[in-house]
Amino acid sequence: MTIGDIERSPAAELAAQAGLTPIGRRPSLFAYIASIWERRYFLAAFARSRLTADNSESRLGQLWQVLNPLLNAGVYYLIFAVVLKTTSSIDNYVPFLITGVFIFGFTQRVIVTGSKAITGNIGLVRALHFPRAVLPLATVWEELLKTGTSLAVLSVIVLAYREPLTWNWLQLPVVIFLQLLFSAGVALAFARLTASISDVAQFLPFAMRIWMYLSGVMYSISAFISRHDGQEWVVVLLQINPAAVYIQLARGSVMKSAPAAVTDWYLGIAWAVVAFVIGFVFFWRAESSYGRG
């Protein structure tokens, strides 16, 4: 319906005279951000309650937050260090691997659970009125709450493998924050995509797996430069991919043998800002369509 049509309709004229406004129209970006801020209590309570609901569903509860990445790391250790013996060039492989698995796992969980934020709560979307971005943002917040224990376990393991406790460790929360911002942006974008095309949810796990294998979680990307003679751009592409950047920054914070470069910091900040802004705006643009049957 064009604006001309609306002006011609007598019902619309009557509505305009009475000062009524169309419902279900997308609010302006600033109004939208303000309305999300108004529901911040709901956002936090929703994240907390999902956390308790999750934990009450299995016997080991929150322990799985830590067990899951540890078991994953165990599998990769078995395959890459014990069976294939591909890790000899990496100093102190266990902290290297554990950091990679924890950091990538965080991004992965934020994106996968965030992508289902609308479709998984469609009843809530159809029953109550609130800015829809609250839902994906609440799942992001939930993952951040969960990650506290994992980070403690990560630190203990890394220290147990005789990495020194240095001032660089203070960078780790900054890395997590940047990574969170990046992952939240991607999660918002996928929440919109999944809400309109449900097949996206099926495809996402495979995309995440390819991404993981390309991000140097269990191997060192820089060690591959020699194997791509004349095609260094392949390695550069792998190194500037956001997951690799955040893993590299995290390793740089907790490991003496894997210092992060300044360019990694620039890349990490750029990815975080760009992904979050684009993801948020992309999600907001479809605000009035969520919940369509």
Place this chain on the structure above:
Amino acid sequence: MAAAEEMTARSAQQGTPTVVVDNLHITYRVMGPKPAGARTDSTSALRRVLTRQNAPGMREIKAIRGVTFVANHGDAIGLIGRNGSGKSTLLRAVAGLLPPVDGVVYTNSQPSLLGVNAALINSLSGAQNIMLGGLAMGMTPSEVREKYASIVDFAGIGEFIDLPMTAYSSGMSARLRFAIAASVSHEVLLIDEALATGDAEFRRKSETRIRELRDEAGTVFLVSHGLGVIRETCNRAIWLDKGLIAMDGDVDTVLDAYEELVER
């Protein structure tokens, strides 16, 4: 649009308009069983994706097919019609929860849908759900705490309040949902079959509460199959048939005509 002009003329005689529904169309898209002989192989699926065609078996259900009316301040409007005539869909669209394919709903404030379907998290306790539901409706934590006791009391579910909602009977969870939703007053209030839940005692309590909310609200919409309830609480009725307005007017006139048709 002669109907709209007539409607405009009528509303001029009455109070100020609070809700204007202009040529509203709502369509649901659902995946049903594929029709016989439809091509289901992956190449044709890919072709459909590329040409942006709907999959075979993707049905479009036109639930509302062009509805126009004006509701005024002080109106209590009963929506009647058979199952599947679009009553609940219309209510959800007025609440802004179902995006229309065409047409516009104009309101003076955010309407609130008071339904038994307000989805809560079933693995959480009733107490947690009260907090969550209240916050989702835009209350602050302290406002929810203030109203907590009265919500629990109204729902009347006693010590079950600390148990997860999976342990509730369907009547109990419906009562809790209603109690949460009814805890705030609204300018435009939409009530969907809420009166049909619970036992006789709860029904009496909720009818009283709805009457209170009606007095506080400017405009009330009520969906119910109980024509007695509508006759008692509404001054106007809209009869929906297959997504179109069959009749709109004074509650007794419309209900008499409807009853005559149903009895025949």
